[in-house]
Amino acid sequence: MSATGSVAIVDDHLLVAESLRQALLERGVAAVVIAPAAPAIVLDAVRRAQVELVLLDLDLGPHGDSTPVITRLAAAGIRVLTVTGVADELRIAAALEAGAIGYQPKAAGFDALVAQTTVALTAGGPLQPELRARLLGELDGARRLRAQAQEQFRRLTDRESDTLRALGDGLSVRDIADQWVVSEATVRSHVRGVLSKLGTKSQLAAVALAARHGWGVRASAGPL
Numbered sequence: 001m002s003a004t005g006s007v008a009i010v011d012d013h014l015l016v017a018e019s020l021r022q023a024l025l026e027r028g029v030a031a032v033v034i035a036p037a038a039p040a041i042v043l044d045a046v047r048r049a050q051v052e053l054v055l056l057d058l059d060l061g062p063h064g065d066s067t068p069v070i071t072r073l074a075a076a077g078i079r080v081l082t083v084t085g086v087a088d089e090l091r092i093a094a095a096l097e098a099g100a101i102g103y104q105p106k107a108a109g110f111d112a113l114v115a116q117t118t119v120a121l122t123a124g125g126p127l128q129p130e131l132r133a134r135l136l137g138e139l140d141g142a143r144r145l146r147a148q149a150q151e152q153f154r155r156l157t158d159r160e161s162d163t164l165r166a167l168g169d170g171l172s173v174r175d176i177a178d179q180w181v182v183s184e185a186t187v188r189s190h191v192r193g194v195l196s197k198l199g200t201k202s203q204l205a206a207v208a209l210a211a212r213h214g215w216g217v218r219a220s221a222g223p224l
Contacts, residue, residue, distance in 0.1 A: 005121035006030040006051040010042060010069070011083070012061030020055070023110050024117065036060035039069045046078060053120050055113075058084035058095055058103075065091070067098045074099020081120045081127075083113060093139035102127030149213040155197045163190040168207045 007029055011017040017033045024031040034045045036057075046054055054073055060066050066082075073080050082095045082103040092103050101123060104116045119127065126132055156164065166176045173191065177184045191203060200206045 005053065005118070006032075006049075007117060007121070008032050008034050008046050008049050008051040008054045010034045010036055010046075010054060010060070010066070011057040012036045012059065012063070013057075020110060020113065023114055027114055027118070029114075029117065029121070036063045036066075038063065039072045042069050043072045043076060046073060047076070051078075053079045053081060053117065055083050055117060056080050056100070058082050058086050058091065067091075067094055070095055070098040070100050079120065079123075081117065089135055090139055090142055093135035096126075096132055096135060097139065101125070102132070146213055149209070150215065152198050153210070153213075153215045156194060157190075160190050160193045160197070163187065164194050164206060164210055167191075167194075167203050168210055 007024060009017045009020055009031060014033065021031040021033050032049050032051065034042060034049065036042070056066050056069060058066055070080050070082070080100045082092065082100040083106060084092065084103060085106040086092065095103060101120060102116070104113050163176065173184050173187045177187045194206050195201065198206050198209055200209055
């Protein structure tokens, strides 16, 4: 049975995007491929294509996470189905929160993706309501836990915060003492304050806790 509708495919793997376009065309779905770009450029290209649905990869290679693109497309009234190989459910939840009507894992294969696309083209609202509710609930819970953890870090004095950052940069107590021109005993006092307020038993555990909650580290804080 043939399907009808029009779709734009935005994926940083152009061969995959073209293969998907052909699969959709064979099933009666008009499809175009739009190269990944900055959110405003993608939005403009989608508007010019005048499609009903965008199949948007969650990772756009050098253009990074596509959640900002979802936000712009949804604000313009354009439906988005997130297509991803990402297993991080919090990132998927953030995409749904940004306005995607649903998501489809790449691992499920082309046939499943085409089937989900035809459903999305005719859907009157968000897809997968139970899964959507669970993922959004997990995202909300993760944010609450992170806020609670951040409160621990707010209790640190300025010098304790500096000490934790220095430990996170790989400096030893002696290194810190030398840089600050203070005694090692002074630095160890700051370290004890950090461990006490964070409820950790070692410097390594304190640094790991800071990294896990995106405090004062270079790693991405993710969708939270």
